[in-house]
Amino acid sequence: MDIIYCLVPKSYWETWSGKETYLPRDYEQEGFIHATKGEELLRKVADRVYSDFADELYVLVIEEQKIVSPVKYEQAKDGLLYPHIYGPLNKDAILEIREMKRTNGHWSVAEAVR
Template sequence: MQESIIYCMVPKAYWEQWKEKEHYLPRDYEQEGFIHATKGDELLGKVADRVYGAFEGELFVLVVDESKSASPIKYEQASDGLLYPHIYGPLNHDAIADIRRMEKVDGHWRIGESIR
């Protein structure tokens, strides 16, 4: 994994509304004030299991090069004590290096193949 890579998960159906726009914003952006992200494949799987454990639809992960983000990214401590990257503004599409499927294997999410 590249040092500047972070991940943002998004249900496929929701991503379809944003893939042709200039930028991406998640459903909870107005409420949260930032875009949730994570770093590293292992942590991505743990967060996916926690947030999308019961989710049965198709789940994508945006592979983001944080060095290309037009919005500021801050690493902030969450209630689990870990630092997570938070994107404070819209995510510009040219910062999205790849989009990959998330796969559920034995009841746990893991990063899968590229859809690009």
């Protein structure tokens, strides 16, 4: 099973409650959903993108094969390949939702909330 991760602020995720799909706030600008593969890279991305974020942060744990929209691995500015989801994320591909916790300025994956 191939797992990918998608970070989302808790307050924004809650606005998608009851819907069958999910789109991030920046989807219209970016044209895809940012995701990562591997927990180590997930932590690095969380530290970089959410370095000044003070609210609660979730990570969606997604089974890549269940995603209905196209997934393309593309090289980012850091030279690494990241999975990009080109369309809405169907929620039945989400295996679980976990909290992210910040300790000493670094994010890590915490307990499951679903």
